Amino acid sequence: MRLHSARFSIILGAQLRDKPARDMKKPQTRIQEKNTSAILEAALDVFSSHGFRGATLDQIADAAGLSKPNLLYYFPSKEAVHTALLSRLLDSWLDPLRALNPDGRPMDEIMAYVQRKLELSRDFPRESRLFANEILQGAPRIMAAIEGDLKTLVDEKAAVLSAWMDQGRIARLAPHHLIFSIWALTQHYADFDVQVRAVLGEGHDPFAEGGTFLETLFAKLLRP
Amino acid sequence: MRLHSARFSIILGAQLRDKPARDMKKPQTRIQEKNTSAILEAALDVFSSHGFRGATLDQIADAAGLSKPNLLYYFPSKEAVHTALLSRLLDSWLDPLRALNPDGRPMDEIMAYVQRKLELSRDFPRESRLFANEILQGAPRIMAAIEGDLKTLVDEKAAVLSAWMDQGRIARLAPHHLIFSIWALTQHYADFDVQVRAVLGEGHDPFAEGGTFLETLFAKLLRP
DNA sequence: GTCTATACTCTGATAGAC
DNA sequence: GTCTATCAGAGTATAGAC
Numbered sequence: 266m267r268l269h270s271a272r273f274s275i276i277l278g279a280q281l282r283d284k285p286a287r288d289m290k291k292p293q294t295r296i297q298e299k300n301t302s303a304i305l306e307a308a309l310d311v312f313s314s315h316g317f318r319g320a321t322l323d324q325i326a327d328a329a330g331l332s333k334p335n336l337l338y339y340f341p342s343k344e345a346v347h348t349a350l351l352s353r354l355l356d357s358w359l360d361p362l363r364a365l366n367p368d369g370r371p372m373d374e375i376m377a378y379v380q381r382k383l384e385l386s387r388d389f390p391r392e393s394r395l396f397a398n399e400i401l402q403g404a405p406r407i408m409a410a411i412e413g414d415l416k417t418l419v420d421e422k423a424a425v426l427s428a429w430m431d432q433g434r435i436a437r438l439a440p441h442h443l444i445f446s447i448w449a450l451t452q453h454y455a456d457f458d459v460q461v462r463a464v465l466g467e468g469h470d471p472f473a474e475g476g477t478f479l480e481t482l483f484a485k486l487l488r489p
Numbered sequence: 490m491r492l493h494s495a496r497f498s499i500i501l502g503a504q505l506r507d508k509p510a511r512d513m514k515k516p517q518t519r520i521q522e523k524n525t526s527a528i529l530e531a532a533l534d535v536f537s538s539h540g541f542r543g544a545t546l547d548q549i550a551d552a553a554g555l556s557k558p559n560l561l562y563y564f565p566s567k568e569a570v571h572t573a574l575l576s577r578l579l580d581s582w583l584d585p586l587r588a589l590n591p592d593g594r595p596m597d598e599i600m601a602y603v604q605r606k607l608e609l610s611r612d613f614p615r616e617s618r619l620f621a622n623e624i625l626q627g628a629p630r631i632m633a634a635i636e637g638d639l640k641t642l643v644d645e646k647a648a649v650l651s652a653w654m655d656q657g658r659i660a661r662l663a664p665h666h667l668i669f670s671i672w673a674l675t676q677h678y679a680d681f682d683v684q685v686r687a688v689l690g691e692g693h694d695p696f697a698e699g700g701t702f703l704e705t706l707f708a709k710l711l712r713p
Numbered sequence: 714g715t716c717t718a719t720a721c722t723c724t725g726a727t728a729g730a731c
Numbered sequence: 732g733t734c735t736a737t738c739a740g741a742g743t744a745t746a747g748a749c
Contacts (some may be wrong), residue, residue: 296732314626318543322725335733337726394625397680401618401625402538404683411687419688436709441689442702446674449681453673456621459628463635464643465665478666485660485709520714545742559715561744 301339303329305353308346313391316398317347317406348406351399354392355410361385362444365422371429372487379447379479386455387472393455419444435487450479525563527553529577532570537615540622541571541630572630575623578616579634585609586668589646595653596711603671603703610679611696617679643668659711674703 307328361381423440531552535544585605647664
């Protein structure tokens with residue numbers, strides 16, 4: 266499976282960076298816009314590598330090139346920064362699954378989904394780890410969205426997969442677990458990146474090799 | 490795939506609980522032994538659900554039924570508690586892979602490994618999350634072991650898999666990535682437990698369903 | 714061995730000058 | 732809008748009584 270760095274990632278990248286969030290002050294001047302995104306960029310770095318409680322406003326402010334009170338001028342609290350990041354992320358995170366087309370060719374659609382998810386892991390590993398941190402810690406700030414939008418979307422797409430199975434166009438499998446397996450396999454390359462690289466050693470491109478491997482895996486798995 | 494809660498888990502459970510760690514004061518009296526394991530039990534709870542920095546000694550001491558200074562009588566620092574947990578964990582964590590027998594029947598050996606890993610996720614989810622937290626945050630306190638023991642063991646077992654592939658006894662695949670896929674798929678059920686349960690809804694047993702799904706997946710994947 | 718008291722640092726957040 | 736100064740609380744760790 267060839268991962269293209271092209272159109273899809275660029276579009277999603279723009280979404281991940283620019284989509285306004287609910288708890289964010291609406292940017293008005295150019296300076297405000299610049300500072301706000303500097304804060305979110307820095308916060309993504311810090312939250313994704315230390316978790317919510319492990320991250321400090323000092324670290325974020327430093328990385329954003331602002332003073333701590335100045336950061337708190339843009340966001341009312343640490344929690345608000347985190348929420349702003351998560352709410353921007355979740356929506357974009359679901360787009361690849363939304364794009365799974367019930368009228369497409371089953372194999373192509375699923376393979377494209379796997380590929381898009383792997384691209385997300387490759388191009389937005391910090392976002393993946395931010396999400397993983399949140400889930401790992403019990404999803405205290407995101408549970409509603411998971412039980413709501415996420416579950417709704419997954420149920421809908423699981424029904425699509427199930428229909429394809431009924432028609433004998435792909436192998437019969439538990440559709441929800443098929444989706445979990447795509448998440449697990451693709452996100453592993455982002456979330457466990459340091460372990461993957463350490464175990465593979467020098468001279469490997471985990472994402473390229475992973476892409477090939479996953480293409481084979483799902484081809485064999487889905488063949489009716 | 491039927492997950493048995495029996496012998497294997499009990500043995501590993503004992504290891505995870507009782508194996509002495511390097512940075513731990515050697516228990517001597519019965520009281521010391523009891524307090525030390527109460528601390529480690531409590532620390533596992535807290536570290537696995539909040540990460541290293543997110544965990545506090547207050548929480549751990551409370552959960553262990555001790556005062557904070559008393560906790561610090563048994564372990565010299567927060568870091569020491571964490572290290573004690575991790576070093577006990579890592580060794581036991583690798584046992585299932587060690588047990589992969591080069592002289593066994595390839596399919597049986599790999600399936601047994603998958604099953605054991607899934608049992609670990611089911612029976613020791615906190616340990617899995619402790620490990621995931623550590624890797625996610627860049628493995629600052631465990632990198633040496635990953636580049637050392639873990640890599641050595643994986644390389645060794647990858648060679649076994651590769652030999653089986655050469656003999657045509659299982660399908661040809663990138664052996665390291667095959668191992669990653671087992672880790673990713675089985676650990677997902679522990680690490681993303683709240684998401685899996687929220688998406689599945691009521692009335693599901695994620696681990697039982699996952700066991701069946703993974704058995705099918707690897708049967709199809711490995712068939713020559 | 715265990716506790717109370719406390720030292721000292723870090724952290725999130727606010728006040729108020731400019 | 733941005734900064735310095737600062738507060739109150741939480742955090743790790745230690746001293747010292749018992």
